[in-house]
Amino acid sequence: MRIERENGGLVLSEIEHFSLYDTLECGQCFRWEAQDGGYCGIAGRRVLRLKELSGGKIWVNGMEEEEFRGIWARYFDLDRDYGAIRREFSALHPLLAEAQEEAGGIRILRQDSWEALCSFIISANNHIPRIKEIIRRLCREFGEKLEADAYAFPSPAVLAGQTVETLAPIRCGFRAKYLLDAAQKVASGQLNLEEVAALPLPEARARLMSVYGVGEKVAECVLLFGMGRLEAFPMDVWMKRVMRTHFSGKGAEFFGEHAGLANQYLFFYSRNHQLKDDGTFTRKV
DNA sequence: GTCCAGGGTCAAG
DNA sequence: CTTGACCATGGA
Numbered sequence: 001m002r003i004e005r006e007n008g009g010l011v012l013s014e015i016e017h018f019s020l021y022d023t024l025e026c027g028q029c030f031r032w033e034a035q036d037g038g039y040c041g042i043a044g045r046r047v048l049r050l051k052e053l054s055g056g057k058i059w060v061n062g063m064e065e066e067e068f069r070g071i072w073a074r075y076f077d078l079d080r081d082y083g084a085i086r087r088e089f090s091a092l093h094p095l096l097a098e099a100q101e102e103a104g105g106i107r108i109l110r111q112d113s114w115e116a117l118c119s120f121i122i123s124a125n126n127h128i129p130r131i132k133e134i135i136r137r138l139c140r141e142f143g144e145k146l147e148a149d150a151y152a153f154p155s156p157a158v159l160a161g162q163t164v165e166t167l168a169p170i171r172c173g174f175r176a177k178y179l180l181d182a183a184q185k186v187a188s189g190q191l192n193l194e195e196v197a198a199l200p201l202p203e204a205r206a207r208l209m210s211v212y213g214v215g216e217k218v219a220e221c222v223l224l225f226g227m228g229r230l231e232a233f234p235m236d237v238w239m240k241r242v243m244r245t246h247f248s249g250k251g252a253e254f255f256g257e258h259a260g261l262a263n264q265y266l267f268f269y270s271r272n273h274q275l276k277d278d279g280t281f282t283r284k285v
Numbered sequence: 286g287t288c289c290a291g292g293g294t295c296a297a298g
Numbered sequence: 299c300t301t302g303a304c305c306a307t308g309g310a
């Protein structure tokens with residue numbers, strides 16, 4: 001990856017297997033929006049704007065090279081060799097070969113673990129556009145204001161001080177009590193997310209599931225999208241459908257140590273295509 | 286009106 | 299261990 005200063009920001013080049021659309025619209029994150037030809041998103045206490053230029057280059061708004069390499073390359077998982085993983089996937093299964101080809105620009109984001117925990121609690125039995133709206137209201141109500149119409153994700157302490165009643169404006173329904181339990185456990189130190197991130201997968205999973213409202217699927221999402229654990233494998237209704245129709249009898253182990261990335265390729269693919277029960281697949285135009 | 290959504294909990298079989 | 303009601307909300 002090359003980085004040059006330009007136009008009050010940085011221009012990244014020589015990056016393969018990375019597209020803003022695939023990475024930011026594949027359902028792993030909820031705080032990014034398409035905005036004048038690029039994307040605007042909030043991570044930590046930073047408002048990031050990115051835009052794809054010609055020749056595979058990407059422009060990022062004002063920061064120094066050190067900050068990008070030190071923080072955001074990790075956030076976007078740009079130092080991992082996705083080419084090697086994609087080649088393995090291609091040889092593994094025809095549908096996965098097709099899926100990784102079509103969504104080849106996906107990078108698994110390393111989002112903040114606390115934000116990921118709350119986000120995927122909210123995701124339970126919910127639609128992606130509505131998840132985004134609920135999170136937007138949550139940040140607007142309880143998060144620190146960063147710029148006009150841009151708010152940081154609220155801290156565990158602030159959320160722990162809320163009640164089901166004060167969370168009502170968020171309109172997250174039955175999930176409010178889940179958020180409160182997560183906030184209380186994290187704010188009190190009873191659940192240390194940094195420690196959990198380093199635990200062996202079964203133990204990490206179990207620790208996350210100690211939160212009321214966190215089951216297997218949400219735990220896997222937090223591990224994959226908020227803790228950089230690429231072996232985690234979330235099974236939502238879409239993935240269950242793919243596994244039933246095309247990977248009968250197989251589980252996460254079939255995909256190896258980067259199963260979570262295979263999961264994401266297949267999840268994104270399945271939402272954009274009609275999958276048939278006979279194991280075939282056709283483009284949805 | 287009915288069905289569905291990046292589900293989880295709880296009680297009952 | 300599996301099944302089903304129930305949970306809030308809003309779009310299709």
